[in-house]
Amino acid sequence: MADLKVKIAGIKMKNPVMLASGTCGFGEEFSRIFDLNLLGGIIVKGTTLKPRAGNKPPRAAETPYGMLNSIGLQNPGVFAVINEKLPFLRQFDLPVFVNIAGNSKEEYAELARLLGNAKGVSALEVNISCPNVKHKNSGLFCQDLGDVYAITRAVKRQSRVPVFVKLSAEVSDFKETVKTAVRAGADGLSLINTLRGMAIDIKTGKPKLANIIGGLSGPAIKPVGIRAVYEAFSQVKVPIIGMGGIASAEDALEYLIAGASAVAVGTASFYDPLTPISITKGLKKYFEDKPSDSVSKIRGRISF
Amino acid sequence: MADLKVKIAGIKMKNPVMLASGTCGFGEEFSRIFDLNLLGGIIVKGTTLKPRAGNKPPRAAETPYGMLNSIGLQNPGVFAVINEKLPFLRQFDLPVFVNIAGNSKEEYAELARLLGNAKGVSALEVNISCPNVKHKNSGLFCQDLGDVYAITRAVKRQSRVPVFVKLSAEVSDFKETVKTAVRAGADGLSLINTLRGMAIDIKTGKPKLANIIGGLSGPAIKPVGIRAVYEAFSQVKVPIIGMGGIASAEDALEYLIAGASAVAVGTASFYDPLTPISITKGLKKYFEDKPSDSVSKIRGRISF
Amino acid sequence: MKKQKYNIQVFAAGVLSLKETPGGYFKMKLAASGIAKAARPGQFISLQVNASGMPLMRRPMGIFSANKGAVEILFKAAGKGTEMLSRKKQGESVSVLGPLGNGFSVREELRHAILVAGGYGVSPIAFLYEELRKRKITTTVIIGAKNKKLIFKEGFSNPIITTEDGSEGFKGLVTERLNAACAGFACGSSAVFACGPVPMLKAAAEVSEKHGIECQVSMESLMACGVGVCLSCVCAVKEGMDTGYKRICADGPVFDSREIVWRT
Amino acid sequence: MKKQKYNIQVFAAGVLSLKETPGGYFKMKLAASGIAKAARPGQFISLQVNASGMPLMRRPMGIFSANKGAVEILFKAAGKGTEMLSRKKQGESVSVLGPLGNGFSVREELRHAILVAGGYGVSPIAFLYEELRKRKITTTVIIGAKNKKLIFKEGFSNPIITTEDGSEGFKGLVTERLNAACAGFACGSSAVFACGPVPMLKAAAEVSEKHGIECQVSMESLMACGVGVCLSCVCAVKEGMDTGYKRICADGPVFDSREIVWRT
Numbered sequence A, B: 001m002a003d004l005k006v007k008i009a010g011i012k013m014k015n016p017v018m019l020a021s022g023t024c025g026f027g028e029e030f031s032r033i034f035d036l037n038l039l040g041g042i043i044v045k046g047t048t049l050k051p052r053a054g055n056k057p058p059r060a061a062e063t064p065y066g067m068l069n070s071i072g073l074q075n076p077g078v079f080a081v082i083n084e085k086l087p088f089l090r091q092f093d094l095p096v097f098v099n100i101a102g103n104s105k106e107e108y109a110e111l112a113r114l115l116g117n118a119k120g121v122s123a124l125e126v127n128i129s130c131p132n133v134k135h136k137n138s139g140l141f142c143q144d145l146g147d148v149y150a151i152t153r154a155v156k157r158q159s160r161v162p163v164f165v166k167l168s169a170e171v172s173d174f175k176e177t178v179k180t181a182v183r184a185g186a187d188g189l190s191l192i193n194t195l196r197g198m199a200i201d202i203k204t205g206k207p208k209l210a211n212i213i214g215g216l217s218g219p220a221i222k223p224v225g226i227r228a229v230y231e232a233f234s235q236v237k238v239p240i241i242g243m244g245g246i247a248s249a250e251d252a253l254e255y256l257i258a259g260a261s262a263v264a265v266g267t268a269s270f271y272d273p274l275t276p277i278s279i280t281k282g283l284k285k286y287f288e289d290k291p292s293d294s295v296s297k298i299r300g301r302i303s304f
Numbered sequence C, D: 001m002k003k004q005k006y007n008i009q010v011f012a013a014g015v016l017s018l019k020e021t022p023g024g025y026f027k028m029k030l031a032a033s034g035i036a037k038a039a040r041p042g043q044f045i046s047l048q049v050n051a052s053g054m055p056l057m058r059r060p061m062g063i064f065s066a067n068k069g070a071v072e073i074l075f076k077a078a079g080k081g082t083e084m085l086s087r088k089k090q091g092e093s094v095s096v097l098g099p100l101g102n103g104f105s106v107r108e109e110l111r112h113a114i115l116v117a118g119g120y121g122v123s124p125i126a127f128l129y130e131e132l133r134k135r136k137i138t139t140t141v142i143i144g145a146k147n148k149k150l151i152f153k154e155g156f157s158n159p160i161i162t163t164e165d166g167s168e169g170f171k172g173l174v175t176e177r178l179n180a181a182c183a184g185f186a187c188g189s190s191a192v193f194a195c196g197p198v199p200m201l202k203a204a205a206e207v208s209e210k211h212g213i214e215c216q217v218s219m220e221s222l223m224a225c226g227v228g229v230c231l232s233c234v235c236a237v238k239e240g241m242d243t244g245y246k247r248i249c250a251d252g253p254v255f256d257s258r259e260i261v262w263r264t
Ligand SMILES: Cc1cc2nc3c(=O)[nH]c(=O)nc-3n(C[C@H](O)[C@H](O)[C@H](O)COP(=O)(O)OP(=O)(O)OC[C@H]3O[C@@H](n4cnc5c(N)ncnc54)[C@H](O)[C@@H]3O)c2cc1C
Pocket: C044, C055, C058, C059, C060, C061, C062, C063, C073, C074, C075, C076, C077, C078, C079, C080, C081, C082, C083, C120, C123, C124, C219, C220, C221, C222, C223, C253
């Protein structure tokens, strides 16, 4: 039996297949479809200090082999997450990454203090790349190297558990952004968040999203994700969770070879909730044929 | 008969449907398939001072509803373009935009001097967003606001014809980038160039492109292009040529409503060379049903 | 560790039959015994129309009937997805996810139900109608459409038909007929169940509320996941003093009309 | 204004027949009279395998025959695109672009042709063979494959077969047989025409050049456009003192072997 175990930033996982933030809630719904214990890990919905209602609907649109979303971080707030959501997840033998989002460095620090010390949290994923919330200059925090440094550092100071910084590929200097996060103390990186996009219904002339602009995800963006992971791997040594358009074991392998230590499934879970399970099966099969090989060995193993 | 005439930066076009740079050569090949006179305009292959052999093959890869390319600006150089390519295009009643690419501000200026005054050139499209050539810090010129300003200004000083600056959406501050180009004198914008991406053949472990990283184009990136055009239109008044994933009259209308004054077809011409013709037909049909409406009237007409 | 109950299935369901019906619908019968056993009226399933992934999202469809190992749906070829679905052949298979959503809730005390259907809303209403008949609850059925050609009334006995152009039944919208029905049955043991376009639901809600009758409306939205994880399908609801959002796929699609914040 | 000649067509071609053949190929016959009339051996067409746009790119296919308004291709179900193509039904249509490429060039003085085919390279070689027969040019045909099962030899009279495992004909690669053939026909009025995997083409080039015989090789590459506009399909060629790139789709697919810079 091929062994798919990996260890990222000290966290042991049964396999490298995780669920991406915002595409699996807090695990409850998918637990009605498959056994969450089969997952390598789960990254729960972006959590904010206060409960957030999220953006006005419509919040999603279908695009060529992808989708746009502008959920706007609807979530019950950090206290409900700690008191109601984490206890549910503690029933499973499953590393839990909590994705956090704030409006300021201080909010990120406070979230890190609360969640980075909470029971049942294996790691924090710091979302500084959400296109669905308005930051100071209506951009993403990760588009400003100063913010990347300051927020990562503030979170790192408060958190007992490893800190993964989640970045977007929509930056002018991606390699520098990656290095800045690691210099500030990031234990790992999550790559990539959605790309900012938009769609218009030509019949009504209205944007398909009430929020006008949203985040593009799904198979369409896979080449951008692969490129980001490859570039990050060439710059820094920390583990990378690769994501963006993963829908099959082949896609997962492509990310691992590009330099990911683990992968997360997002949009593909919507059209096939069993995607993570079939990916794990596919990886098992792949490594069964190559007993001397392993998930960690193929990391970054590109032939030129 | 619906009238599709448009005028952008003083250039009169029969219709708003152009061919995008690098996806139509210098017109010769497509002239064997359809009448180039049916086009609104043509934007020819990126032209450099010296002839360029381009990158090593393989130079293209298929991706989910898109493709990667790393042609690397193979072209015969500015003198061959002036002496051999432009005379061919002068046979047609067709605005010709010449896409120029340099390694420095000085090269762009020289190209603008030569082409911006050459017979049969209607406008220059300044490619400062090509992911397939190495610039100083291996990034794109358009990722540096200083370069955007300096190159645009240098080109503008030399060119007798209108100057369109072609940008990528892969920048940290897109609105500022757009404003910088216009402040420096751009008469129009071309949005968007490809997104940097990568694909790996998991069987061989090799990148699918010899150049490793290439540019992502095709339907997959349409939402990013629509967003870029919308954001640019909200910032500046100059005409915008919208491109990125246009494959149908509906796609073209989506770009026009987002704020484009004209559109260019790229990747779709590869799988269906008649795409520009069917788009023009589709637009005619659309406006026939709405006699009081026109291409220029629907520009930017989003209902909120 | 808690014993989990896997009560949402996803699998390739065989197409047992596909027929065109009056009203311009397609009726598709799928082999789906697990879903057939569990399904309640008002629940839905979500279908992948093309294994190649284009279109990307599943298409949600109300359950029309659930019997003997098979589930039926009734759909319009409205766009590219449903168009593709309408061209499936008997013997092919379609990936199905379900049963999804809460379904209508039929109180113990219910004695008379007023069912209001518009467009393909007639599909879950037909399932509910069967269920109510089994439970010996009397019904008034009101079916509205633009014109005669768009009417599907199979299986209902003596439905009240309203058409906007008067080509069948009463001329006009369902509102007036519903008003009359509510006037006749305004008491705690009746309820209105409505499924159709939002303006119809809103009107049904207003009429029912005016008469003080409970009204359950089945809402709809584009759905990316259908199971409650993506938060894309929400509708605005009154939450205490605030407006919040609930997921149509998982908290709905059926809501008490008084909960909904109708958008104008 | 110059009168333009539109000599590349793009249209929906009806599938007249589709059969499996020896060697594990599919032979598809398409209604394409314009292409059939214009096509020369060594040219190809490019097919859109799925109208939904997945896969995105057309698939290039050598022309196997061009007769009476129909064009035939011979293909392997190698990956997802050709797999889909192999499931087309008679009566369906496929968008076809062509004829594309330069084709083999047969000099006036040619008296004897040595044809070398590997894999689906046999398809354009078969078309060339027919053409040469019509022109009364004698031929030596050498077909190589891994094993007997992969051999397609329909229509050739007395081809020389080589298989890597010796299951049919000579054991080994085509090289040795080609060497013998070249030794027998080494003069200015013979030429070698090769189509198959790159290592085979390279070997054919080396052998021919050693014997001083002209050798035309048909190259291949992934092709985004097929018509010469995208520059994605290039191969390295000697250009004076330099190495340059030529487009396989438009400048080729057939090249004089001495022009090619073989990549190791
Ligand atoms: C809970 C629920 C139950 C439904 N039950 C039925 C049913 O029983 N019979 C039936 O015919 N239809 C039903 N629908 C609607 C059906 O899902 C849509 O008509 C279908 O998704 C349209 O897909 P398409 O590809 O054909 O259309 P598209 O080409 O995608 O779009 C056509 C139109 O449909 C709208 N649309 C697209 N996707 C959805 C979606 N997921 N939900 C709602 N509207 C959408 C678009 O905005 C557009 O106006 C139901 C929808 C929901 C949410």
